[in-house]
Amino acid sequence: MFNGILIEKDEQGYRANLQRISDEQLPPGDVTVRVAYSTLNFKDGLAITGSSPVVRSFPMVPGIDLAGTVEASAHPDYQVGDEVLLNGWGVGEGHWGGLAQRARLDGNWLIPLPKAFSAAQSMAIGTAGYTAMLAILALERHGVTPEQGEVLVTGANGGVGSFSIALLARLGYRVVASTGRTAEHAYLQQLGASDIIDRASLSQPGKPLAKERWAAVIDSVGSHTLANACAATRANGTVAACGLAQGMDFPASVAPFILRGVTLAGINSVTQPKALRMLAWDRLGQDLDPALLPLISQEIGLSEAIEAAPRLLAGQLRGRVVVDVNR
Template sequence: MFNAILVEKDNEAYSARIAALSDSQLPPGEVLVRVAYSTLNYKDGLAITGKGPVVRSFPMVPGIDFAGTVEASTHPGFAAGDPVVLNGWGVGEQHWGGLAQKARVQGDWLIPLPDGLSLKQTMAVGTAGYTAMLSILALERHGLKPEHGDVLVTGANGGVGSFAIALLAALGYRVVASTGRPQEADYLKRLGAADIIDRSTLAEPGRPLQKERWAAAIDSVGSHTLANVCAGIRADGAVAACGLAQGMDLPTTVAPFILRGVSLLGINSVMRPVAQRKEAWRRLAKDLDTRHLDEMTREIGLADAISAAIDLLKGAVRGRLVVDVNR
């Protein structure tokens, strides 16, 4: 038997609880993993609370990422004892996920533990840091260099935002952080932000074309914020869009794209090919100053994750929550 968060829906009654499950209840898969750590992401918060239509079938074990050790495998790429990491692939939404002491998944969804990172460190980074790195890689492919100018990061106090700031600063960029919590300015500056702006300056409807302020941006907010970000990007700059904390809508015009040549780069962290995943994790191990991880993360136990999900959706969580599923 093992413990897991189990999300259930009976007619209109939605619930999440800690349940004792058996290996036989796990879904089919080639690799059985003894999970060491998972995380609590925004999507996990929606899944646990039912505040968004994240879960596609019931019952469901949430948790869109995990790190652990292979217990049994029929996949040629993995053997018992191998340390592994998983992000995305619909885990925690369509397939039982990582907020559990065990998970059974397809082998092609896993990658080996990146050199230079521990199991706990990979989940301190988690899908948030992985998404931030995918965003940076997309901007680099677009041609972005530090000498081009400031890079804006929205949702700066969240997981993606915190990692984006730390990574960009380490790579030599001047970073502007947008946050709704100005009291956290010192934290953001310790991560590497050179300037702080209040998110309220971006969150309301604005002009379709505004003063050119930033060479590029990483946006995890969407809606009016993303529209205003696009309107303030310099000519031939780019925005990596990777989240929807404010909303799924994008109330903008074509003006930034056809008058300034701004590029909007969509970041899908869920269904990336293995080669791209390995490259993102290789760069994370190389570029991230792991000394930031202690300040950017807080460890909780599996039993704490349900209440923490509520705080997460309220915007009351700074940085990352690492879940030790064995306590």
């Protein structure tokens, strides 16, 4: 038996509870992991609260990230005692995830825990930092360099935004952070933001084209914010889209793409091939200052995760929420 958060939906309604779970209830998989840490992401908040139908089967253990130690393996790449991590692959939605003390998984979803990070540090980074690095790799593939001008980061106080700022600044870019939380300006400057703008300047309906400003954009917000970011991106610039905090819609025109040659690069953090996942984590080990992790993240116990979920969705929690599943 082990502790875990279990989401159930039946005639009694939709509910998430911390409870004891038996090993026999674990789903199929060729690797069993003793989980040390997981995280509370935006998607986990939606799953726990039932605010959006992200859970595709019931019962479900949420948690799209996990780090831990292999307890049993029939997969050729992993042996008992190996330290591993997982981001994405539909865990916490269609397959039991990391917000429990044990997980049984497809070994192809795992990668070895990078030597640069402890299990707790890897979860402080989690899907958010991994997604930010995938976005930066996309900007680099499209030829974006620091000399070309400012890079806009929307949703700056969130996990993806926080890591995007920290990584871009360390790589030499001038970063402009968009946020609605004026009280967090000092935090964003500590991460490396050179300038801060009010998200209201981007979140309302705008023009098909605006004055050129951004050499590139990392957007985790979507909707009007993404449309306005594209409209103000400079000729041949690149916009990496990786989130939908404002909405899934994209109320834009083709003008930035056909008149300025702007590239809209979609960032899929869920099902990337192993080689790209490992490249992203290797780059995180090189380009992320680990001293920033205590600033970007906070740690809670598994028993606190359900209560924290609605506060995360309401934007009341800064950066990353690491979950120690053993307390």
